[in-house]
Amino acid sequence: MKLFHGWLSSASRRVRLCLAEKGMAYESVPVDLGKQEHHSEKFLAMNPNGVVPALLLDDGRPLHESSTICEYLDDLQPEPPLRPTDAYNRAVMRNFVRHTDEKILPNLLILNWSISLQPGASQWSDAELKEKLDRIPTAERREAWIRIARKPYTVEEKAAALSKLLALVEKMENMLQASPWLVAGAYSLADIAAVPFIARIAELQPDALDAASKPRVADWWERVQQRPAFTQACFERFDVALQARAA
Numbered sequence: 062m063k064l065f066h067g068w069l070s071s072a073s074r075r076v077r078l079c080l081a082e083k084g085m086a087y088e089s090v091p092v093d094l095g096k097q098e099h100h101s102e103k104f105l106a107m108n109p110n111g112v113v114p115a116l117l118l119d120d121g122r123p124l125h126e127s128s129t130i131c132e133y134l135d136d137l138q139p140e141p142p143l144r145p146t147d148a149y150n151r152a153v154m155r156n157f158v159r160h161t162d163e164k165i166l167p168n169l170l171i172l173n174w175s176i177s178l179q180p181g182a183s184q185w186s187d188a189e190l191k192e193k194l195d196r197i198p199t200a201e202r203r204e205a206w207i208r209i210a211r212k213p214y215t216v217e218e219k220a221a222a223l224s225k226l227l228a229l230v231e232k233m234e235n236m237l238q239a240s241p242w243l244v245a246g247a248y249s250l251a252d253i254a255a256v257p258f259i260a261r262i263a264e265l266q267p268d269a270l271d272a273a274s275k276p277r278v279a280d281w282w283e284r285v286q287q288r289p290a291f292t293q294a295c296f297e298r299f300d301v302a303l304q305a306r307a308a
């Protein structure tokens with residue numbers, strides 16, 4: 062199978078982590094978001110939402126939504142299991158993943174896009190912007206691109222986004238009171254969902270993961286980074302990767 066993904070994208074990182082935990086072979090197809098490759102006809106045929114990642118199966122069938130892709134992979138190859146076996150804990154796991162999708166990712170996108178997309182986007186002419194917007198399939202993401210190009214997020218908005226992102230650490234500290242991993246004592250798709258956000262928090266505000274104030278999350282983060290899958294999933298530092306691409 063082929064994974065169409067962004068190296069710095071949190072949703073893509075989640076799927077790369079899952080594939081690595083499973084030891085599954087796949088062809089990596091990086092998608093250049095700056096060049097709007099994710100809004101090309103070919104990509105939209107795999108993911109009508111025009112966001113990365115998308116998985117293309119060997120028989121040509123596509124799959125989108127990182128959480129759905131991860132559950133599919135866990136069904137396809139059950140070992141090692143990445144979901145709790147009992148129904149209640151599986152539901153708790155899904156609610157945590159949904160929380161990261163709905164409440165956390167939008168805030169990280171504000172922070173990431175302000176660094177990666179905004180400098181170039183502010184230079185686009187109205188005609189260029191219109192041409193780009195015409196290719197974006199959802200109103201929500203068109204709005205986000207307009208914001209980045211014409212009404213950059215203010216310092217206050219970015220501070221609010223960071224604060225909502227950091228709320229994840231508090232939530233995880235509470236969940237980790239009950240077990241060393243987020244749900245039901247075993248490493249699961251809930252942990253995998255959290256990793257890309259904690260990795261970014263480690264870059265943006267490392268003291269938020271301080272062992273003195275957040276001992277359980279600090280210890281969790283240490284253990285996550287020791288997993289071979291973490292190395293295999295290729296988490297480049299966001300700022301370093303952007304500089305390397307600009308050079």
Ligand SMILES: N[C@@H](CCC(=O)N[C@@H](CS)C(=O)NCC(=O)O)C(=O)O
Pocket residue numbers: 067069070071072073094099111112113114125126127128162202
């Ligand atoms: N719910 C989707 C979110 C995917 C998503 O937002 N991907 C971002 C990168 S993390 C993206 O493609 N952004 C580019 C854009 O919106 O133009 C998933 O989990 O797959």
